[in-house]
Amino acid sequence: MRAAGLPVPAGRAGRTPPVFNEFSQRRAAEYDQQQWASNPDYLSAFLAFADLRPEHHVLEAGVGTGQVAAAGAPRVARYVGLDNSEEMLVQARRKVPGLPLVHADLRAVPLPDRSFDRVLARSVLHHVTQGLDQVMRELYRVLRPGGRLVIGEGIPPSPESVAHFTEVFSLKEERLVLLPEHLVQLLERAGFVDIRFRRYVMPQVSVRGWLERSDLSDALKARLLEMHRTTPPAVQRAYRTTITEDDVLVDFTFALVSGSRPHW
Numbered sequence: 001m002r003a004a005g006l007p008v009p010a011g012r013a014g015r016t017p018p019v020f021n022e023f024s025q026r027r028a029a030e031y032d033q034q035q036w037a038s039n040p041d042y043l044s045a046f047l048a049f050a051d052l053r054p055e056h057h058v059l060e061a062g063v064g065t066g067q068v069a070a071a072g073a074p075r076v077a078r079y080v081g082l083d084n085s086e087e088m089l090v091q092a093r094r095k096v097p098g099l100p101l102v103h104a105d106l107r108a109v110p111l112p113d114r115s116f117d118r119v120l121a122r123s124v125l126h127h128v129t130q131g132l133d134q135v136m137r138e139l140y141r142v143l144r145p146g147g148r149l150v151i152g153e154g155i156p157p158s159p160e161s162v163a164h165f166t167e168v169f170s171l172k173e174e175r176l177v178l179l180p181e182h183l184v185q186l187l188e189r190a191g192f193v194d195i196r197f198r199r200y201v202m203p204q205v206s207v208r209g210w211l212e213r214s215d216l217s218d219a220l221k222a223r224l225l226e227m228h229r230t231t232p233p234a235v236q237r238a239y240r241t242t243i244t245e246d247d248v249l250v251d252f253t254f255a256l257v258s259g260s261r262p263h264w
Contacts, residue, residue, distance in 0.1 A: 042254065043071055045200050046122055049256045050150040052076050056117040061106055061139060062124025066092030069099055072120070080116075082109065106135045114144045122152040125183075126175045136190035143261040149192060150258040153178050157201075157253040158238035164231050168224060172216065183257040192259025200256055204242060204249040 046068065052058065056076040063069055063081030065088055073079035073096060082102040083089050089101050104110050106128065119139045128135050139149050155178070156165035166177050180197055187195050207228045211221045228248040231241065239250040 038067060039202055042200060042202055043068065045198075046120075046150075046152050046256060047072055047075075049152075049196075049198055049258065050118055050120060050148070052118060057115065058118045058120065059111065059116045059142060061109075061119055061121045061135075062127075063092050063101065064088045064124075066095035066099070068120060068122055069096050073099060076118075080111070082106070082111075106138060107131045109138045109142055111142050113141050115142050117144055117147045119143055119147070119149045121149065123154065125151060125186075126153055126178050129174055129176060132176070132186065133189060136186050140190045140192065140261055145261055145263045148258050148260045149187070151183055151256070152200075153183060153255050153257075155179055155253050155255045156238075157251060158234075160232075160234040161238045164227070164235050168227060171220065171224060172214065178255075180255045180257065183255060187257065187259035190259075191262070193262050194260040196258050198256040200254045202252040202254070203240070205252045207248040207250060208246065 050072075052072060052075045054075065054077060057078040058072060058076050058080070060069055060072070060079070060081045063083045064085075066081065069079060069081050069092060080100045080102060081089075081092055081096075082104055083092070084103070084105050086103060089103055092099065092101055102110065106124075119142065121139070125132060125135070136149075143149065156162045162177070162179070169175050169177065180199075184195055184197070207225055211224055214221070216224070225248060228239075228241065228250065229243055231239070235241075242249040
């Protein structure tokens with residue numbers, strides 16, 4: 001922390017148990033190959049929603065391999081990345097040399113109160129299977145009055161598809177299924193106001209490509225691909241499913257949600 005020029009608040013200098021399981025450790029090297037992670041339109045939509053300004057100080061909570069940081073850091077006065085995966089931070093250092101990076105747990109952020117104008121959290125909160133309310137309190141704490149927390153999370157495209165979405169991810173990885181109403185409730189409980197929501201749809205993502213860039217067994221990959229082929233008609237309509245000879249293409253839907261720390 002001090003090496004990066006960042007003060008360490010009292011009581012927050014130590015390490016806490018990991019938020020993320022070994023999932024992020026295993027995926028670091030291949031993360032950028034995921035179609036959704038590197039999609040420039042989604043990245044642009046997320047940053048536009050964040051409304052970054054040249055004078056802003058920004059914390060990215062769950063900086064990962066630095067995809068968002070590489071595009072966001074040049075736009076602002078100060079940009080700090082935080083992640084609990086050392087392997088992800090190795091990738092981020094390569095992508096954004098010189099960026100201040102903090103290896104820490106989101107449930108005990110080792111940064112001072114009221115330090116940032118924006119906190120960004122793209123595709124990170126669903127990994128926090130324990131202590132998510134504590135994470136939200138921490139992200140609220142480090143924001144300046146009037147600053148905003150900006151969240152991006154993958155969501156089911158319709159109420160009829162929630163069960164399919166949940167089953168797929170329960171087989172693929174340990175994670176939370178966070179619907180827009182859950183994200184709004186999390187923000188409200190932490191004290192955020194002026195909550196905003198936008199839906200972003202990424203068209204026709206390859207399910208086979210998504211699965212191939214995981215470390216699942218071949219048998220489980222085949223099972224998950226078949227699950228996408230055989231979903232009920234209402235779910236296929238919601239995903240705009242296209243079935244080809246060797247793949248399934250679906251629309252990925254994301255919730256962009258933000259909330260402001262009150263000025264008082």
